[in-house]
Amino acid sequence: MNNFFIAVRNRAQSVMAIDGFPIILLLNVFLGIANSFVLPFSSIFGIDEVGMTNMEFGIFMMISTLCGVGFSTYIGKLSDRVSDRKLILILCAIAGAIGYIGYAYSRNYYVLLAISSIFLGISASTFSQIFAYGREVLVKSKVPAKEIPLYMNILRVLFALSWTVGPAIAAYVLLYFGFKGMFLVAASCYIIVVGITLLSLKKASKKEMAKPKPKPTEATIPLRQVIFQPFIFVNLIAFTLISTATTISSLNMAQFVTKVLNGEEKHVGIIFSIPPVFEVPFMLGFGILALRVKSDNLIRLGSLLAFAYFATTFFATDIWHIFPIQILSAAYIAITSGIAITYFQDFIPNMPGTAMTLYSNTGKIGSMLGFLLFGVLSDTFGYRNVYLWCAIFAFLAMILLFALVRAKRVQFGSSSSINA
Structure with missing residues (x-):
């Protein structure tokens, strides 16, 4: 100790x-x-x-x-x-x-x-x-x-x-x-x-x-050329799916607890207070782990944990089931909002502003989609089945990220990478 x-x-x-x-x-x-x-x-x-x-x-x-x-x-x-x-x-x-x-x-x-x-x-x-x-x-x-x-x-x-x-x-x-x-x-x-x-x-x-100003192969290359590189584009889709599921889940939790599990508002407060308690040590722990493990593998782990969180919540039948499940929420958020920052910056190390913007935009677009989809999904399928849809989104993200195991990262520092 x-x-x-x-x-x-x-x-x-x-x-x-x-x-x-x-x-x-x-x-x-x-x-x-x-x-x-x-x-x-x-x-x-x-x-x-x-x-x-x-x-x-x-x-x-x-x-x-x-x-x-x-x-x-x-x-x-x-x-x-x-x-x-x-x-x-x-x-x-x-x-x-x-x-x-x-x-x-x-x-x-x-x-x-x-x-x-x-x-x-x-x-x-x-x-x-x-x-x-x-x-x-x-x-x-x-x-x-x-x-x-x-x-x-x-x-x-x-x-x-x-x-x-x-x-x-x-x-x-x-x-x-x-x-x-x-x-x-x-x-x-x-x-x-x-x-x-x-x-x-x-x-x-x-x-x-x-x-001297950056070469055309670095910070001055067209943004669309960065976004539509297959490796980066697939990651953008995957993180947008995870963000969408996270937003829908956050909006749905209070309704799920009070109207499906017959809980009270105080239970909702407890549920939302659990993840931040664990996120900090998880972020530090995964940060230390990133010294020994490739960030790609940690990101895939994060998508797997996200899928596990939404799928497990879907099967919850009592209030107390939700409490320990929130630890899974803290774990996947610690990865997808912590390690993911460096993960995206490593795509284009010469353009940290662009990299951070691409990452943060997946969250914004995911939130926007989540706002729009929550009402439709909850009205059509009910509050419990909303988590089934969240699990589906997370599963699709996981499939995309695992499909990139052998994909080659593009290095925007040479003309070959641009013309590839």
Whole structure:
């Protein structure tokens, strides 16, 4: 046990010793708090506070998500063409602050839709830019390449930790200060991100800025040429399927527990509080495992765990069955939202912004599809069978990922890879 704590202490010291990386960790904490304040209460805000119908809220989320995907894709590609992504990170965070200040003071559907589509659409790239910046810091440091997945997982862990306390604090703020107070706190988090970035993140050196622009075979290649490389395209489909299943499952759980298993709201709260408790140690554990095991194999394990989670939930017949099953949820999420970041960045190491954007867009598109499919599936097949469909989506993702065992990764650094 002493050796374990010594190893943890040494690893923590090594993380803090990386020039610039502690600042990236801090930025991620504030970004995580802002997200954890807003996302859990978005449907309550839209339907109960603004007065949207379920259909209007679904359309609102769909348009906002599509705009976020569009902006993120463009900004991610742009960030890989510039010598210093600091300015882009600042602009994205400023857009987030403006967006949530607008949310605090407006209750007009169309004004909110414009704010969400434009300002929050732009700010959606903040997450990708922070992780891309973190990747660049690690690459420039003396961290061995094989240890980068571990450090990126540590970065993802801090984002997850923010979610363990953020929603509870947000509920308290909402109770005493309403949605206005809640959104102003979220905007303040983005303003803090801007301040820390301005004051603490180093600008690219003159030597780095003087480097020649990327060759056409690197950051300037057309985005469609990256996306439609078979290996990358199949991964995008697989991760979108997993994200879709995750979103549908999250929306369905409360209904499944209260209307099928005859549980109560307190049981729903317990169920949603279990995964974050296990996600952090799982993320650290899988990060360490990634030092010895190829990330490809861990990703396939994640898809297998996702399938096991949804299939097992489908067969649950009592409330207490759901509690231990949530550990499976924590395990697959730890992989598909932790290891997956480095996994995607390894596809195109010269384009970390594009790689992170592709990864985050699978989540956004999956969420959008999940919002649209949940109502259809639950109304047509019932709440229990929704998990059967989630299992089917996860199974398809697993088949796609296992089919890539012998597939060759494309390296976007030589003309041969582009013309292959």
